[in-house]
Amino acid sequence: MRIGIVAPSCPIDDDVADGVTARAAALYGADAPALIFHPQCWLVDGHFAGNDATRLSALVEMANDPAIDAIWFARGGYGAGRIAADALPLLNDAARAKTWIGYSDAGVVLAALYAKGIGTVAHGPMPADIRREDGGAAVDRALRWLVERAPDTAEPHAPAAAFNLTILSHIIGTPLQPDLAGHVLMLEDVAEYHYRIDRALGHVTSNPGIRQVAGIRMGRFSDIPENDRPFGMEVETMVRHWCRVSGIPFLGTADIGHDAANMIVPFG
Amino acid sequence: MRIGIVAPSCPIDDDVADGVTARAAALYGADAPALIFHPQCWLVDGHFAGNDATRLSALVEMANDPAIDAIWFARGGYGAGRIAADALPLLNDAARAKTWIGYSDAGVVLAALYAKGIGTVAHGPMPADIRREDGGAAVDRALRWLVERAPDTAEPHAPAAAFNLTILSHIIGTPLQPDLAGHVLMLEDVAEYHYRIDRALGHVTSNPGIRQVAGIRMGRFSDIPENDRPFGMEVETMVRHWCRVSGIPFLGTADIGHDAANMIVPFG
Numbered sequence: 001m002r003i004g005i006v007a008p009s010c011p012i013d014d015d016v017a018d019g020v021t022a023r024a025a026a027l028y029g030a031d032a033p034a035l036i037f038h039p040q041c042w043l044v045d046g047h048f049a050g051n052d053a054t055r056l057s058a059l060v061e062m063a064n065d066p067a068i069d070a071i072w073f074a075r076g077g078y079g080a081g082r083i084a085a086d087a088l089p090l091l092n093d094a095a096r097a098k099t100w101i102g103y104s105d106a107g108v109v110l111a112a113l114y115a116k117g118i119g120t121v122a123h124g125p126m127p128a129d130i131r132r133e134d135g136g137a138a139v140d141r142a143l144r145w146l147v148e149r150a151p152d153t154a155e156p157h158a159p160a161a162a163f164n165l166t167i168l169s170h171i172i173g174t175p176l177q178p179d180l181a182g183h184v185l186m187l188e189d190v191a192e193y194h195y196r197i198d199r200a201l202g203h204v205t206s207n208p209g210i211r212q213v214a215g216i217r218m219g220r221f222s223d224i225p226e227n228d229r230p231f232g233m234e235v236e237t238m239v240r241h242w243c244r245v246s247g248i249p250f251l252g253t254a255d256i257g258h259d260a261a262n263m264i265v266p267f268g
Numbered sequence: 269m270r271i272g273i274v275a276p277s278c279p280i281d282d283d284v285a286d287g288v289t290a291r292a293a294a295l296y297g298a299d300a301p302a303l304i305f306h307p308q309c310w311l312v313d314g315h316f317a318g319n320d321a322t323r324l325s326a327l328v329e330m331a332n333d334p335a336i337d338a339i340w341f342a343r344g345g346y347g348a349g350r351i352a353a354d355a356l357p358l359l360n361d362a363a364r365a366k367t368w369i370g371y372s373d374a375g376v377v378l379a380a381l382y383a384k385g386i387g388t389v390a391h392g393p394m395p396a397d398i399r400r401e402d403g404g405a406a407v408d409r410a411l412r413w414l415v416e417r418a419p420d421t422a423e424p425h426a427p428a429a430a431f432n433l434t435i436l437s438h439i440i441g442t443p444l445q446p447d448l449a450g451h452v453l454m455l456e457d458v459a460e461y462h463y464r465i466d467r468a469l470g471h472v473t474s475n476p477g478i479r480q481v482a483g484i485r486m487g488r489f490s491d492i493p494e495n496d497r498p499f500g501m502e503v504e505t506m507v508r509h510w511c512r513v514s515g516i517p518f519l520g521t522a523d524i525g526h527d528a529a530n531m532i533v534p535f536g
Contacts (some may be wrong), residue, residue, distance in 0.1 A: 194315070
């Protein structure tokens with residue numbers, strides 16, 4: 001198996017490729033998948049892993065290569081939304097046959113692919129997660145799902161989709177918004193103030209398309225900063241509030257988040 | 269003239285009412301408009317100026333009072349989005365005859381009213397702006413527009429609408445999104461990272477409805493925090509980028525922002 005790694009958002013650190021390759025070797029020995037890190041992963045252009053044209057070209061090059069079986073997004077940050085819409089019309093049949101996995105800002109590309117019915121799409125850990133505490137376990141989980149679809153790596157609810165709440169909020173009402181009717185929608189976020197989480201929940205659940213989901217599961221909302229005034233509500237209270245207002249069933253928790261325990265959520 | 273002041277988002281400080289009332293007296297003497305601050309403006313419930321039911325009830329009570337000519341939103345923050353949709357069906361003919369003015373988070377209510385064709389709606393300074401440096405000038409500008417529609421208080425482009433970019437982003441794809449076809453859309457923001465400004469610009473300009481605007485004018489984007497990596501692009505470059513991508517004409521700057529110079533932008 002050959003896994004192509006590109007960075008549609010921000011660059012990765014130097015040691016990520018070696019670390020992830022070592023995890024694959026430890027898991028699978030001589031049968032380890034080939035991990036092909038596109039050199040674009042290390043480019044730096046301001047905030048981004050190369051400028052828009054460079055990131056787009058690396059993504060399309062790897063996606064359209066029939067010798068590569070899966071696209072693994074290297075990390076999140078910000079930038080995927082600047083190239084996702086442009087990438088779609090450039091993808092060929094090889095891209096449509098691929099598995100695509102990532103989360104956080106990479107969710108923009110996953111949304112766009114899923115909206116257009118391109119490939120097999122999944123929320124899950126990325127190579128850069130190896131730098132987290134216990135990040136090796138996150139990388140192993142993604143590899144074991146990519147290589148053998150190991151059942152213990154995935155959230156069992158289906159059909160499903162998973163998003164970073166803030167990322168999903170910025171896709172609402174655009175051509176990149178996928179039809180999630182009947183899906184279990186799992187949401188997580190990191191480093192957002194309570195008021196921003198509440199605002200984004202209100203936004204997402206007010207969209208008529210999102211109101212067609214089967215229900216919402218609450219992933220982890222981590223590293224919430226302290227505000228100058230206490231918000232006065234926990235995240236679950238907000239999720240339950242907006243589910244009630246929108247008529248969307250609240251289905252409990254989901255084992256996803258910006259952490260090493262983040263599970264795979266295959267879309268669909 | 270009687271102006272009713274309510275706070276759909278966060279509470280105001282104790283001295284705002286006296287300060288604003290003194291400005292009105294200095295401007296108009298015995299002819300000064302009556303400024304009726306609803307006591308709800310000073311309630312505190314976590315982040316909010318009273319809980320949702322209390323803020324909604326204060327808003328509807330003042331809006332539906334035929335003895336009040338205009339609703340002046342007291343300040344922004346966060347919270348208007350929790351009550352705007354519920355308020356709409358409760359508004360009577362007196363509410364429809366009113367002028368409504370505010371900005372920032374109050375833009376959610378302005379958007380909702382404008383989407384439903386309720387009242388005369390304008391972006392402009394709020395009572396809490398009196399606490400800004402030179403904030404008296406901002407308050408005077410709003411009063412002079414409310415009382416006499418003084419032409420020097422308003423941005424001359426019409427038809428127009430003005431929003432805080434982040435607030436508009438959170439209305440996109442919801443029933444509160446107004447039809448802005450043919451409008452000059454003015455956008456401003458405060459205290460958002462470059463990457464968030466870029467992300468919200470991409471979001472807003474990707475919406476098919478927004479792509480019908482006559483063009484975008486760039487207000488002030490102030491107090492942009494330093495990020496852990498430099499973004500590598502100024503705001504005008506981003507606005508021009510997304511205008512080019514979306515086919516929306518870039519029309520230059522607009523004299524609006526989170527500051528004392530913030531001009532009135534009557535919607536329509």
